[in-house]
Amino acid sequence: MNKWAYVFIVLGAALWGLIAIFVEGLYEYGFTPLQVVSIRVLTSAILLVIVVLVKNPALMRIDWRDSFYFVGTGIFSIVFFNWCLFTAIQETSIAVAAILLYTAPAIVTLLSRLLFKEWLTMRKMGALFLTLVGCVFVIGVIPGGTSSVSAYGVIVGLCSGLGYALYSIFGKYALEKYSSMTVTLYTFIFATVAIAPFSGLWNQLDTLLKTEVILNTVGIGFFSTVLAYLLYTIGLQYVESSRASITATIEPVVATLIGVFMFREPLSGWQLTGIILVLSAVMIVQEKRKEAVQHSITYEVK
Known part of the structure; x- marks a missing residue:
């Protein structure tokens, strides 16, 4: 299952890489970052409730004393990081926002070491270094990058990385008691309850019913959210948080390729x-199967 876990994580991250298409599409109709986040979490919550009711209503049962798990995944992570990410896209660019978001693996690696006592191996550190350097090359920050990015854009971009990292951390705790479907469901229910009342979406019902807006809503709600998070959360059950987060950095690569093939953006040698x-x-x-097994045994003993 371990190899399939990585496949699920990569597929989920690839779907996340599509999100800028739908975000930009909604921006064209005058929606704000807060409203786009609301559209994303509300649509996702509705879809997930339908799926769970059809598949297995028992998955909706939780101990409400565990609500802090979903406050963590839904509010501290999903709402916070999405607002920061979508604001960073407006303030900087999709590429710059992506690299700032992907400071998350470094945060997850450090937090996982402190909270879960996960191994900080040389292999993991090497992969993290390659990931960070690779992301910098992909967005074109170096060589020959510009310094025209606003300080505010950098701050919210870095905060998006922190919020993104928190999903892996809180999600790991929640998965000790609940299935991936239950965790994903309540993540978006809590996110919706927290942000929808402040979105003002009811003032734009006519716009929401336009065909192009509906298509972008389905894209951001189903493909780049529900399906993506289900795949990632399933993989997270079998993979350490830090390793899952590093693997998910396939997302900015997908975003770059979409820019090249869909929007005819040039691909430089450095980006390649x-x-x-x-x-x-x-x-x-x-890591090699044998090495991973040894680490797993040591972790269980601790």
């Missing part, structure tokens, strides 16, 4: 080098 580095990190982070 960055893609290769990130893909190499994904392979390197998967």
